[in-house]
Amino acid sequence: MRPAGRADTASLYFTYPQFEAPKGAARAGLARDVAVAIVGAGPVGMVAALTLAQQGIASVLIEAKDSFNDGSRAICIARQSYAILDCLGVVAPFLEKSLGWTTGRSFYRGQQILEFHMPDGPEEKFRPMYNLEQQFIEAYLWQAIEATPLIETRWRSRLEGIEIGDSGARLTVADPEGSYSFHADWVLAADGARSAVRSQLGLRLQGRNFEGRYVIADVQMDHDYPTIRRALFAPACRPGATVLIHRQPDNIWRIDYQLGDDEDPAEAVREEVVRDSVAAVLAEIGHTGPWELEWWSIYSANTLALDDYRKGPVIFIGDSAHIVPIFGVRGLNNGIADAHNIGWKLGHVLTGKAGAALIDSYTPERRGATLDVFANASKSARFMTPPTRGWQILRDAALGLALTHPFAGELANPRQMTPFTYAESPAVLPDDAGFAAGPAPGAAMIEARVGAGFLSDRLARGGFTLVCFDPTLARAVEALPGTPAVACLPWPSAAADRLGAGHGAAYLVRPDLHVGARWQAATAEAVRTALDNLCFREV
Amino acid sequence: MTPHEIEQVYEALAEGIDRAAPEAPELYLARACLLLARALPSAEAALAAIAAAGMTSTAD
Numbered sequence: 288m289r290p291a292g293r294a295d296t297a298s299l300y301f302t303y304p305q306f307e308a309p310k311g312a313a314r315a316g317l318a319r320d321v322a323v324a325i326v327g328a329g330p331v332g333m334v335a336a337l338t339l340a341q342q343g344i345a346s347v348l349i350e351a352k353d354s355f356n357d358g359s360r361a362i363c364i365a366r367q368s369y370a371i372l373d374c375l376g377v378v379a380p381f382l383e384k385s386l387g388w389t390t391g392r393s394f395y396r397g398q399q400i401l402e403f404h405m406p407d408g409p410e411e412k413f414r415p416m417y418n419l420e421q422q423f424i425e426a427y428l429w430q431a432i433e434a435t436p437l438i439e440t441r442w443r444s445r446l447e448g449i450e451i452g453d454s455g456a457r458l459t460v461a462d463p464e465g466s467y468s469f470h471a472d473w474v475l476a477a478d479g480a481r482s483a484v485r486s487q488l489g490l491r492l493q494g495r496n497f498e499g500r501y502v503i504a505d506v507q508m509d510h511d512y513p514t515i516r517r518a519l520f521a522p523a524c525r526p527g528a529t530v531l532i533h534r535q536p537d538n539i540w541r542i543d544y545q546l547g548d549d550e551d552p553a554e555a556v557r558e559e560v561v562r563d564s565v566a567a568v569l570a571e572i573g574h575t576g577p578w579e580l581e582w583w584s585i586y587s588a589n590t591l592a593l594d595d596y597r598k599g600p601v602i603f604i605g606d607s608a609h610i611v612p613i614f615g616v617r618g619l620n621n622g623i624a625d626a627h628n629i630g631w632k633l634g635h636v637l638t639g640k641a642g643a644a645l646i647d648s649y650t651p652e653r654r655g656a657t658l659d660v661f662a663n664a665s666k667s668a669r670f671m672t673p674p675t676r677g678w679q680i681l682r683d684a685a686l687g688l689a690l691t692h693p694f695a696g697e698l699a700n701p702r703q704m705t706p707f708t709y710a711e712s713p714a715v716l717p718d719d720a721g722f723a724a725g726p727a728p729g730a731a732m733i734e735a736r737v738g739a740g741f742l743s744d745r746l747a748r749g750g751f752t753l754v755c756f757d758p759t760l761a762r763a764v765e766a767l768p769g770t771p772a773v774a775c776l777p778w779p780s781a782a783a784d785r786l787g788a789g790h791g792a793a794y795l796v797r798p799d800l801h802v803g804a805r806w807q808a809a810t811a812e813a814v815r816t817a818l819d820n821l822c823f824r825e826v
Numbered sequence: 827m828t829p830h831e832i833e834q835v836y837e838a839l840a841e842g843i844d845r846a847a848p849e850a851p852e853l854y855l856a857r858a859c860l861l862l863a864r865a866l867p868s869a870e871a872a873l874a875a876i877a878a879a880g881m882t883s884t885a886d
Contacts (some may be wrong), residue, residue, distance in 0.1 A: 677843030
């Protein structure tokens with residue numbers, strides 16, 4: 288929502304492009320069969336299309352709207368998402384524009400009770416978190432899509448129907464010039480929380496709705512505070528509530544405040560009410576200068592997910608598969624990881640590098656990640672919005688105690704963000720007991736300094752990489768057909784120490800930067816067998 | 827005690843209060859305090875914690 292008199296896309300800092308539906312000669316191919324259709328050209332759909340393109344797979348991207356999403360929406364992009372964007376070769380404009388941060392501060396009744404620092408250091412290529420308005424996220428992904436001939440985007444094209452058949456699905460699409468249908472072998476549903484694909488197929492999200500409702504409002508102002516996330520518990524301006532404040536590029540500040548049980552949501556989003564609420568928060572943080580209201584929205588803290596992220600040839604990615612509370616900043620980040628995960632798997636299957644069973648590992652891996660978010664989000668929600676008398680008493684007691692006892696302040700730590708470990712996945716091999724350090728199979732590969740760059744710079748983009756330390760092993764692996772790229776690192780080295788690796792050790796890293804297998808004494812044959820197993824190849 | 831263990835205690839108390847309802851939370855919490863005090867090595871430790879809790883009263 289925007290102030291009266293301003294259109295939905297009349298932003299103070301962003302010019303929305305206007306996209307056209309397919310025209311002229313482009314219409315001739317609309318009804319042709321395609322290998323992959325992606326419904327929804329938001330950030331998740333675009334990451335899926337770029338991941339498939341990196342695998343050499345063409346896709347058709349269908350979007351009902353004629354521009355990017357309205358408003359700043361998902362503003363926190365986590366380190367692992369930047370690693371994915373880097374892997375796709377598109378991270379540069381993100382780094383240029385976004386604001387990296389490591390620190391959060393929590394306040395109770397105006398007093399600081401906690402300052403937390405997310406893990407960071409010179410061995411990390413990316414900061415733990417970056418703030419960037421979602422319009423820019425979409426615009427930068429779109430730049431890359433426009434430069435990729437393998438992706439055909441159809442704007443102003445609404446999915447009207449989908450029918451699952453023996454060898455794929457038939458999609459019916461309506462655009463301003465008419466409607467048509469076409470066959471897709473695979474469909475990725477990236478069409479968001481109100482997914483048309485999901486409702487067309489009669490699938491329902493399962494889970495629970497928390498009671499708490501929050502308004503998010505963006506203001507533009509000159510405000511002198513570093514990029515540190517502030518959480519205000521029981522502030523004077525909203526005594527029973529929690530307020531979050533984030534800095535974004537272009538002097539935009541996100542104010543996120545909880546509504547009381549007695550506040551009517553429809554009334555709370557009226558412009559005058561939003562202005563009064565924001566003014567009270569700004570007074571609380573000592574901002575006395577002018578400010579302009581940019582955009583606002585309302586949300587509730589739900590934890591909902593599909594039981595299975597796949598139905599035949601249709602695979603759900605992002606919010607169509609799961610809705611998580613936004614204060615955990617896992618909505619977009621998990622969506623990006625979903626898109627990257629299915630993208631490489633589908634790409635490997637469609638190019639004959641992997642067996643079809645690889646696709647079956649998508650739901651356990653990514654739904655597992657969602658359930659992990661739910662567990663953390665439920666804790667955060669219970670702290671920010673205590674659901675019962677018991678939780679309320681303990682929360683208030685902890686906050687009061689935190690003024691003088693730092694241990695109690697730790698209970699307010701949101702514990703944002705370590706990438707989920709795919710411990711139970713069929714696309715991960717058992718660990719080698721010989722490791723005392725380093726990421727186990729299923730975990731995200733760690734970052735490390737290697738020479739003048741980083742370990743991640745040495746990983747194959749879109750393919751498997753064997754990270755090893757013994758040049759003889761590296762040569763033996765390179766000599767075998769159908770084996771992964773090899774990154775042979777110095778030994779001894781800081782990287783080897785962080786990986787807990789002896790001279791003969793090796794890590795097999797999947798295209799999504801998660802560890803697939805590791806050995807203290809690797810052999811070329813073991814590596815090849817592992818790769819066959821991880822790719823479900825019939826041998 | 828690790829932060830994770832503190833969190834377990836926090837959660838157990840919150841759920842304990844709710845389970846004890848409609849009994850007043852202070853009765854449940856007082857019982858918990860007495861049992862926790864009994865588990866401490868000395869009365870001094872219990873009395874110090876009781877005094878510290880009183881010093882961070884959040885009443886307006």
